[in-house]
Amino acid sequence: MHSPTIETRRRLYQSVLRLRRTEERLAALYRDQEMRTPTHFGVGQEAVAAGVCEALDAQDVVYSHHRCHNHYLARGGSVFALAAELYGRDEGCSRGRGGSVHLTGPDHGFMISSAILGQTIAVATGSALAFKMDGVPRVAVAFFGDAACEEGIFYESLNYAATHGLPVLLVCENNLYSTESPLQVRQPSGTQLCERAAAFKLRAEQVDGNDVFAVHQAASRLLDGVRQGRGPAFLECMTYRWLEHVGPCFDHEMNRSYRSREELEAWMERCPLRRAGDALLAQGAATRDELEAWRVDVDHEVEEAVARAKAGSWPEPESLFDNVY
Amino acid sequence: MRNLTYAEALSEGLVQAMEQDPAIFVTGIAVDYSSGIFGTTVEALRRFGPSRVFDAPAMENALTGIAIGAAAMGKRPVVVHPRNDFMFLAFDQLINLAAKWRYMYGGRAGRVPVVVRAVVGKGWGQGATHSQSLHATLAHFPGLKVVLPALPADAKGLTLAALQDDGPVVILEHRSLFGLSGPVPEEPVPTPLGVANVVRAGTDVTVVAASLMVVEALRAAAELEKEGVSVEVVDIRSVRPLDEATILASVRKTGRLLVADTSWELYGVSSEVAALAAERAFADLKGPVRRLALANCPAPVSAPLEAAFYPKASTIATAVLSMLRRTAGPLGGIDPADDFKGPY
Structure with missing residues (x-):
C-alpha cells in the first residue's frame, strides 16, 4: 500500500546522512571538553528517527529520550541550535538550560526530550489525549529505548492509551543494551516486546531498525491505523548503538568488555547509511555523484553550524532565574 | 456574604x-x-x-x-x-x-x-x-x-x-x-498565589500556621484572649512561593513566633519559617522560636496514640503561654471531640 516515491527514498537517505554526519562531527568535537554536558550519541541508530519522522505530518508532535539528537534533527531541528545547546550557549534550543538530554523545538513538531527513562511515553500519551478530546487529526509519537520497557510507566501508558484509543505511536529503539546491561539480564529469555504491547491491545510490529525504508513503511502502516482512529500502535526497531552509552568513544577504546568488538563490527556491517545508499544505487534512484554531493552539502551545513554555535554567547548570569515559574 | x-x-x-x-x-x-x-x-x-x-x-x-x-x-x-x-x-x-x-x-x-x-x-x-x-x-x-x-x-x-x-x-x-x-464570595474571586493572610490580628505572639493548624490556632487564640493574651494568626496559604514579607512583618510586630504545621518539624515548613525569622528578624525576637508539628514518628492508628500524635488547639495555647512564661490552666476543653464518621 505504501510504495514510497523515489523522492521519498532520496529524502530518507538524506535524512540518515544528515544525522550521521552531524552526530559524528559532534562526537569528534565533544572530545575537546568544550561541550560540558552528558551526551548520548545516536550513531548507528539513525534509520529509526529518519524513517519514523518522514512518515509524520507537520502538525504531529514528537517526544524523545536521552539519546535524542537523531529525533530532534530528523524532525527538522537545526544543527546550530543543537550544537549551541551542547556548548551551553544562549542560542541553544533550550538556551543552555537543558543540555544534550533536554532538547526542544515545538516550532518543528519536536516537543521535548528528557533524561528519565519512560517519562515522555506518558507525556506523549497525554498530548494524544488532548488531540482526541479536540477531535483533531494529530498524532503524538514517543521514542524510547528497550530499557524503558522495564519501567512501570511504560505499562501504565500502554494501558491508558489503549483504554482510551489514543492517537499515539510508541517507537521502541531496541539497541540491546541499557547502559552496559544486556537484554538477557533484564528481560526473560525469549521476550518479544511486541507481544507485551499486543497484550495491551496495541497493534505492534517489529522491524529492522537499520533499514530506513523498512522503518518508514512500518511506521506509515501503523500511523494509518492511528489516524483512522484505531488507537495506539507500537513499533519495535531492532538497532545498535556504535558508541559508548554516554560519551564520544567506542567501548573498545575504553577497554570495556560488556560487549565484544566482533559484535560491534557485525552491526557496523549493517550500517543504516551504507545500506540506504546501496539501495538507492541499486534501484537507480541516485548516482554515486549525487550521494557524494549530498555528503558535501551536509558537511558544509554541519561545519558552518558548529562554528557558529561555538562562537555563540554565554547566557548572562543575571538570567539565572529566568523561567523558574 | x-x-x-x-x-x-x-x-x-x-x-x-x-x-x-x-x-x-x-x-x-x-x-x-x-x-x-x-x-x-x-x-x-x-x-x-x-x-x-x-x-x-x-x-x-x-x-x-x-x-x-x-x-x-x-x-x-x-x-x-x-x-x-x-x-x-x-x-x-x-x-x-x-x-x-x-x-x-x-x-x-x-x-x-x-x-x-x-x-x-x-x-x-x-x-x-x-x-x-x-x-x-x-x-x-x-x-x-x-x-x-x-x-x-x-x-x-x-x-x-x-x-x-x-x-x-x-x-x-x-x-x-x-x-x-x-x-465565601459568590463571584469568582481568586486568592493570589504566594500571599499569606493575617486571619487574626494580635500583639503578643505570632502563630504562623498551615492548613488545619490555622483553624486550631484561631481556636487557641480565642481561648487565650480570655487569659488576656493577644495572638496574631498568619495563615501561610502558600508555601511556595512563600510570603516572607507578611510573616516578617508580623514577627517584627509581636517579637514572638510559633509555627504550627500539619507535617513534621524536621526539614519542614515550621523549620523554614523559623529560619526566616532567625535570618531576617533576629533582632526583633524576644525569645526562642517554637515549632509545633506532628510527633516524630509515623502516624499511628489506635485512638490514644493518635491523640498524642497530632498537635491541636490546646497544644498551641499551652505553647503560647509557655513562650510568655505563663503557666497554663486546663485547656483540653477547647479541643472539639473527634466526631469524624467518614467517608474517609
Whole structure:
C-alpha cells in the first residue's frame, strides 16, 4: 500500500546522512571538553528517527529520550541550535538550560526530550489525549529505548492509551543494551516486546531498525491505523548503538568488555547509511555523484553550524532565574 | 456574604473556573463517583459531563505525565489524588518534569499548567500511609507552586487562582476541613498565589500556621484572649512561593513566633519559617522560636496514640503561654471531640 516515491527514498537517505554526519562531527568535537554536558550519541541508530519522522505530518508532535539528537534533527531541528545547546550557549534550543538530554523545538513538531527513562511515553500519551478530546487529526509519537520497557510507566501508558484509543505511536529503539546491561539480564529469555504491547491491545510490529525504508513503511502502516482512529500502535526497531552509552568513544577504546568488538563490527556491517545508499544505487534512484554531493552539502551545513554555535554567547548570569515559574 | 463549607467552596471554585475556561478537565481516581471526592467534583460532572470529568486507573505517575502532555497541547488538566500519600508515585513527573519544564527548556517549550489536587487525611485510624501532607517536600523544588487552603474562601479562591496560573500548582486540601463553614464570595474571586493572610490580628505572639493548624490556632487564640493574651494568626496559604514579607512583618510586630504545621518539624515548613525569622528578624525576637508539628514518628492508628500524635488547639495555647512564661490552666476543653464518621 505504501510504495514510497523515489523522492521519498532520496529524502530518507538524506535524512540518515544528515544525522550521521552531524552526530559524528559532534562526537569528534565533544572530545575537546568544550561541550560540558552528558551526551548520548545516536550513531548507528539513525534509520529509526529518519524513517519514523518522514512518515509524520507537520502538525504531529514528537517526544524523545536521552539519546535524542537523531529525533530532534530528523524532525527538522537545526544543527546550530543543537550544537549551541551542547556548548551551553544562549542560542541553544533550550538556551543552555537543558543540555544534550533536554532538547526542544515545538516550532518543528519536536516537543521535548528528557533524561528519565519512560517519562515522555506518558507525556506523549497525554498530548494524544488532548488531540482526541479536540477531535483533531494529530498524532503524538514517543521514542524510547528497550530499557524503558522495564519501567512501570511504560505499562501504565500502554494501558491508558489503549483504554482510551489514543492517537499515539510508541517507537521502541531496541539497541540491546541499557547502559552496559544486556537484554538477557533484564528481560526473560525469549521476550518479544511486541507481544507485551499486543497484550495491551496495541497493534505492534517489529522491524529492522537499520533499514530506513523498512522503518518508514512500518511506521506509515501503523500511523494509518492511528489516524483512522484505531488507537495506539507500537513499533519495535531492532538497532545498535556504535558508541559508548554516554560519551564520544567506542567501548573498545575504553577497554570495556560488556560487549565484544566482533559484535560491534557485525552491526557496523549493517550500517543504516551504507545500506540506504546501496539501495538507492541499486534501484537507480541516485548516482554515486549525487550521494557524494549530498555528503558535501551536509558537511558544509554541519561545519558552518558548529562554528557558529561555538562562537555563540554565554547566557548572562543575571538570567539565572529566568523561567523558574 | 453567604456561608459555604470548604467542600462546597472547592466545588464552586472548580465549576466557575471550568465555566470560564473550556480547556479545564478533571481526572483521577473516583472523580466521577457519586461521592465525587467528598462532594467536590459532583457538580462539575453534572454541569460539564464525562468528557471533562472522568475517572482514571490507579497510575499516579503516568497520569501526571499524561496531564503534562495534555497541558503542553493547551489543556488545563486537574489531577485529583483522593489521598496525598499516593502522590509519591507521581513525583518523577511532578518534580523531574512539570516543575522544571519552563526552566529546563529555556522557556521555548511553553508551559504546563497542570493543577494537582491532593487530599490530606487525619485521624479515624487512617494510619501511616493515608495521612501525610507532602507540602514541604514538594515546595523544596523550584518550579512548583504549593498552596494549602485553610478557610472556605481560600478553598475557592486558591482553586480559581491555580486554574488561572500558567505553571504547575499543587493544592493540598485537608480532609478535616471539608465540613468547615465560612463566608465565601459568590463571584469568582481568586486568592493570589504566594500571599499569606493575617486571619487574626494580635500583639503578643505570632502563630504562623498551615492548613488545619490555622483553624486550631484561631481556636487557641480565642481561648487565650480570655487569659488576656493577644495572638496574631498568619495563615501561610502558600508555601511556595512563600510570603516572607507578611510573616516578617508580623514577627517584627509581636517579637514572638510559633509555627504550627500539619507535617513534621524536621526539614519542614515550621523549620523554614523559623529560619526566616532567625535570618531576617533576629533582632526583633524576644525569645526562642517554637515549632509545633506532628510527633516524630509515623502516624499511628489506635485512638490514644493518635491523640498524642497530632498537635491541636490546646497544644498551641499551652505553647503560647509557655513562650510568655505563663503557666497554663486546663485547656483540653477547647479541643472539639473527634466526631469524624467518614467517608474517609
